[in-house]
Amino acid sequence: MTSDPRDRGGRAQPLLRVKGLRKHFVIKRDLLGRPLSRVHAVDGIDFEVRKGETLGIVGESGCGKSTTARLLMHLLQPDGGEVIFDGDPVGTRGGLSLREMRRQMQMVFQNSYASLNPRMTIEESIAFGPQVHGVGRRESRQRARRLLDQVGLLPERFAQRYPHELSGGQRQRINIARALALEPRLLILDEAVSALDKSVEAQVLNLLGDLKQEYGLTYLFISHDLNVVRYISDRVMVMYLGKVAEVGDSEALYRAPAHPYTRALMSAMPSLEPGRRTQTAPLAGDPPNPIDLPPGCRFCPRCPLAVDLCRGTEPELAVLPGGGHLSACHRAAEVQAAVSNPQPSVEESVR
Amino acid sequence: MKSDVMTRTAVQAPMAAPAEPLVEIRDLHVHFGTPWRQVQAVNGVDLTLARGEVLTILGESGSGKSVTLRSLMRLLPERKTRLTGSVRVDGQDVLAMSRRELSRFRGRTAAMIFQEPMLAFDPVFTVGDQIAETVCRHEGVSRREGLARALELFDRVRIPSAKRRLANYPHELSGGMSQRAMIALALSCRPKLLLADEPTTALDATVQIQILLLLRELQRELGMSVIFVTHDMGVANEISDRIAVMYAGRLVETGAVDTVIAQPRHPYTLGLMHSRASGELRGQRLSAIPGAPPDMSAPPPGCAFAPRCPHADATCTQALPGMSELGDGHRAACWRLGETAS
Amino acid sequence: MSTYFLKRILYVVPITLAVSFFCFSLVHLSPGDPMDAVVSADAPREVVAMVERAYGFDRPLPEQFALWVSRALQGDLGLSAANGRAVTTEVFAALKNTLLLALAASLIGFTLGCTFGLLAGYWQGSLLDRLVTGFAVGGVSVPHYWLGMLLVIVFSVELNWLPSSGAGPGSSNDWAFEWAYLRHLILPAVTLSVIPMGVVTRTVRAMVAEILAHEFVEALRAKGLAEKRVFLHVVKNVAPTALAVMGLQLGYLLGGSILVETVFSWPGTGLLLNNAIFQRDLPILQGTILVLALFFVLLNLIVDLAQARLDPRIQRS
Amino acid sequence: DGQVLRIAMTASDIPLTTGQPDSGFEGYRFLGYTVYDALINWDLSSADEVSGLTPGLAESWEVDEEDTRVWTFTLRQGVSFHDGSEWNADAAIWNLDKVYDEESPQFDARQAGNVRGRIPAMDQYEKVDDHTIRFTTREPDAWFPYQLTFLLFSSPAQWEALGGDWDAFAREPSGTGPFRLTRLVPRERAVLEPNADYWDAERVPRIERIELIPMPESSTRTSALLSDQVDWIETPAPDAIPRMESRGMTITSNPYPHTWPYQFSMLEGSPWRDINVRKAANLAVDREGLEALLGGLMVPAAGIVTPDHPWYGEPEFETRYDPEEAMRLLEESGYGPDNPVEVKVLISTSGSGQMQPLAMNEYIQQNLAEVGIALDFEVLDWESLFPNWRRGAEDPSSRGAHATNITFGWLDPFAAFYRFMHSSMAPPNGFNWGYMDDPEYDRLLDEARVTFDQEAQDAILAEFHARMVDDAAWLWVAHDVGPRAMQPRVKGFVQAKNWFQDLTPVYIEE
Amino acid sequence: MSLTLDTAVSPMAAPPAEPGYWRSVFARLRRDPVAMVAGLILLAIVLMAIFAPWLAPQSPYSTSMLHRLQPIGSPGFPLGSDELGRDVLSRLIHGARLSLLIGVMPVINAFVIGSAIGIVAGFVGGRTNTVIMRVIDVFYAFPAVLLAIALAGALGAGLVNSLFSLTVVFIPPIARVAESVTTQVRSVDYIEAARASGARSLTIIRRHVLGNVLGPIFVYATSLISVSMILASGLSFLGLGARPPMPEWGLMLNTMRDAIYVNPWVTVLPGMMIFTVSICFNMLSDGLRSAMDVKL
Ligand SMILES: Nc1ncnc2c1ncn2[C@@H]1O[C@H](COP(=O)(O)OP(=O)(O)OP(=O)(O)O)[C@@H](O)[C@H]1O
Ligand SMILES: Nc1ncnc2c1ncn2[C@@H]1O[C@H](COP(=O)(O)OP(=O)(O)OP(=O)(O)O)[C@@H](O)[C@H]1O
């Protein structure tokens, strides 16, 4: 792995730093067009992505994962907050221009089909980005073919095909190739493997691993599959209702979750051990709507450990002792301690 | 918990092997003819299901799981579907049923839960009405009684403030809630067989587990047989007694859930087990199954998995392997079973 | 009442204003002198000037507009240039007849259209479907004024069964549901019904086909419902859209009957408009278009509200 | 009810019913002279003789010999309006105020607009006593009586009773005519019933009811007649006449004061300035052939008026079909096969009273081409052609045409000759479209206008007309015959040689 | 990076390469017999219009008073003659030019203008969209026929006015469809992906939006041609479009109305032509729609 000439602050400087990022969608207006209710899709989140790492983001549906990704790409205009890319603020005067930022940060979408223009050949789709940034036609096509090769598709056979002529796994490779065509440093993968079959998912995960090594990429990996996130990520961030619930080193976080929500999420994974079955559900009810948020901790209505403090005061994301592990829970320590014991919710099967 | 007796029946069912299985599928073939192409979705499936047993059909997308399931109720579009073989449920020949018999059978003997509960409800009727209507249909009761039953069922599937929810339209329910309602609907006439087509795939992890637990509990209570379709091994492990693995329209391996998960024998099942990403494998390459499943409009002549199989040889690409008994009801269809024994 | 309803109703206000403005300016787009209609071309100039004063055509345009709008608000749309009668009376007398014709045509068109559409959609791909589809395409493709002529040739000229013009033996003021009057209504109504028949058939058929492809239909069958009951579900799903289409069609019939009314001399707004155009009777032209457009706006409103009522998804979300 | 006569008019609406009808002469025909009377009426009783004037609401009139601008009219006594009020000089003056006095409460711009243009001579009017009124004209004008036929009298009492509202009056009008209007549905129907107390007992209607229905489309009228929705239609489509006849319908026709000509431009550069060309054109048209083409529904024209008319005179030039003579005349003027006369004519596609303009013009085009006159048509719509009439040949809207083809009706010398032929009538004053300027014409017309003796006046007009025909002043083509078609059971109708017709003798035979 | 085993592609995985999208649509269209027949008839009529002077046995203007109103099958007048003795066959053939022109042109104009408006509104979204679409809504307050007649009536008779009126009539519906299709396409991931690659709006519209949006708008527009044909001829029928003596089907229908009692079946012919063209356009449009609708 060579060191990237675009690297500015060295390894110590996070590649991406997000501060107080916020997006509220107005979903209902009154007769005069004033907002009546809003979805607090992303409600002030802070995190950073270090150079060369893979940061996993997990959370239930609607917790704001995709919104976060789209805000980072500036596909949505944030309502507040700062995005700093390798030391440069993005989109502000004197900072990194959107265009330049987009060269360095790219995204792969969940729906492999919808994210390819059905009227463009694979080659054209991949070459489009470089062309936009001024690379000549011929050269961008060559680059496209090289990338096709790199994602494991024979250029001769695939370059001239249309998206509908490919399988889901193949299309997702094309999407990855397209994202790589601009030689980004950070790749956001928004549920990039969720729609794939397990057997194909493994192929793509391997590919991602290879590419990361080859190009020294940094990944922001969004998924709701805890197993996959655990497999691929160095660090994991758990989101709940537009907020960060917990961030930490992947292993540490899985071993000793410090937020009751993370814990619940983990015990909700179906057991894969033969003969062991989950006996009680860790959480009741559906994930709530991020529209009318309760005061205090937004998890407390579903939280088994909630106390009055939780209902009254919203917990801050705080570093836990030991460093590197942050949790937004008043009772983080207790939670961590509780998990050290064997999981109570899984028991020997009756069989 | 209703009674221990029920629980025990369910648990003992697969071993006791009563005289007649509830479901018996023999050599089922399903072909679709569209103007553009011919799809051979299911190619000779044999399957038995004992009363009170929970079977999971596991397989990749397009392997024919849903089609097999729908064949059990003859729900496939009549005009373009060719169904051959035999399907017997509760002693009745499903493929030979008249329209009348079929509609008595559906919903009463066998009921179904769908993957996208939101889409499986008629958007312009309240959920209560849709349940009541089924009860009315099969039990000839009035709408009032039907609604009363619906209320009972809503309580049973633990929908909070059930009475109010009955008057809701489907789009007003959340994903988990509507799947519960769907289950209530399926159970409304106490079916003997419950068919569930990936009922939890669209749901969040925390909700999925609730639904799985609910299904498990209800199955035990009512002593139903369940056929459950999924591609998630974990879900299969949570719910089923037995697993049947499907690949390209055929069953490739079946057996008790523990056996298949612990000692899979078919190379495809093996591949699936080993390609799963998990924390332990962090930093290592996954041993993924190469390639993609075959195109069902032109399936290969021999073993459909041969092109992706690390053990495949000439035989595999030429002839179709039959099911071999591996003991204890564990069976697999492969020429090279010798190589896959651990 | 939900905000949706309120919003939808309030939205009518700006539309109405815009429509009136359009109507007024439309008329002043037109070349030629509104006076042409009032005095004959051989009239001496002092007579022209005298009549011009009497009609107010001599005032500046903005003043005319202000006057027109303020009077229109009081239900006074001015006087016909051709015959000096109040435009409002003229238009509403004609509107009554047009409504009668449009309703009769809708009755025929919608009944057939819904029946055909439901049958064809339900048995998609069958022979019946192909027949009905062909018929419906014919319905939307036929120049109805020509069809009217054709019907006149067959039923009036050749067979002499039905009258070819007019509203009935007395006048439309005496209109009654008696054979003597109904006879006059048959040909124009049938002619006019062909288009809504075609449109409704096609829409309903497409809707039914679409609904049938929904998963919930499979779910209904999986519940063991009788086909009759499944059909009922389909109908209820189709209803909101079908209703909207029919409402719009009724509006189109009201505004679009001019050709048919001309062919059959049916004393409705179409004929009124046609005469107004050729006599360059601008006040009538203005008034008729305004009233028809406002009627259409109102109809749209009713349709939208009804649709919202019928479709729980609109109203409650 | 058998005695109902349903008439399909060509108007698109019921003509104004307040007294001074619109919709041209058809308006006067059906809602003028039926419900109302003028001081002087048309005598419509004969089918053979040219219709003349007859006393109406005035018993007699005379012109002051000293000052020929002053006319004294003695009003008929014992006449009452339909509402029972009395006809007298006050009523007459009230009606004159209605159209001439913009300050009077009963002034009605619409009626004024319809009638004032028709009485150009009128200057002042006054009541002499209860049964006498006096008019003063602007200039001496012997044709004043003709003009007064257009001034109809409505009931002041009825207007008062209806709150002084002409709209209300239109729905319940009251005149002195042989019919009373009993029902009006605008645009659809007007119902007339007999006025049993009509002052002229001979003209008390025989029919019980007349329903007037506007039907502007000729095919609609035809089918309405054939399907027995109406008993009588005005101007049936000529092509459909055989079909009607085969179904037993009665077709009536009679030439009437209506002429279908080419009116020539006499401006510099117009070939028509050459009398040989004018004569050649008149000799080239095969009028009999045209008559056949129109199914007999025209009579050949040899001048503005028909040869049986007292104003026809004795021209030397015979307007006949003689292509050889035409060619000879043209040759004389230096034209020939290689050098045809090229003229441009304004024609319309249709229009009130225009008969079948396209067919007829094309026929004429062929005829004239045969002798060496090449016609080029400028086809306008009626709405453009008609206003052009008053603008004249010089106006840009004439597009440099050398002739215009507008038919017209004539009832009096002013309408027949003066407005076209007198040099003072050049645009924009009158309809001398082609700027005809012949001192002799002017002299004769001026003289006729002040000759108050009818026979002497007719003689001058005859001289004028003969001179004009000798001059081949225009291209005379046809006179219309005003075809009407009716059910065989309609009896008693006498089609006068006039625009107006008397409906009183008509009845239905059961 | 080397190709590892797991990324190798099974030979079966990819279907054989197919030609471009439009070619595949056309291929499907060709397999639709109804649409093909309709297309062929239209082609024939278009050719007839183009080669009218060579095909027509007589001049459409030459009148012959001796041969007025001949019935169908008369010698020299295979389809009869009209009230001025003009050959109806020749007029029908020549009429195809004008009738097709006034029927198709407004839709083409409206397609260009309406698509531009709709695509801009849809792509830009927000307030611009609201303003544009509200203005369009005003036009929606008029039934199409009424709007066409009102405009043509107010402007006065004539071809240009009728073309203009119909164009105005068809712009709002096309703009609406364009707007809704664009709005849909705009939120599809591949547009987001294009934006994410830093492309400017114009580039995105040109490379990504147009190709995906014009197809549906085009299909919609073809379905309007049939309406336009009927309306345009209807205006002529009312006397608001083509002027005599032009050969135009609607106008012929009008002028021959008087002959309905003489030879009814000749008067029916021009309407037959309008009907044929209109129904063919409809069927072609239906065929095109289903050919494009097939899930890829
Ligand atoms: N354009 C939008 N307008 C209104 N609400 C939106 C919009 N986009 C997203 N939302 C809402 O914002 C919340 C967060 O959405 P987001 O897509 O980020 O969730 P997610 O975590 O990606 O969920 P999933 O797992 O379902 O993809 C959701 O409640 C969603 O309904
Ligand atoms: N109605 C149908 N018409 C034509 N082909 C069909 C139809 N239904 C299913 N198929 C085809 O049959 C094959 C098997 O489909 P099936 O739905 O059983 O797959 P599955 O295993 O349920 O997949 P998934 O996990 O994606 O639901 C697929 O190739 C599918 O395209």
Ligand SMILES: [Mg+2]
């Ligand atoms: Mg998401």
Ligand SMILES: [Mg+2]
């Ligand atoms: Mg499936």
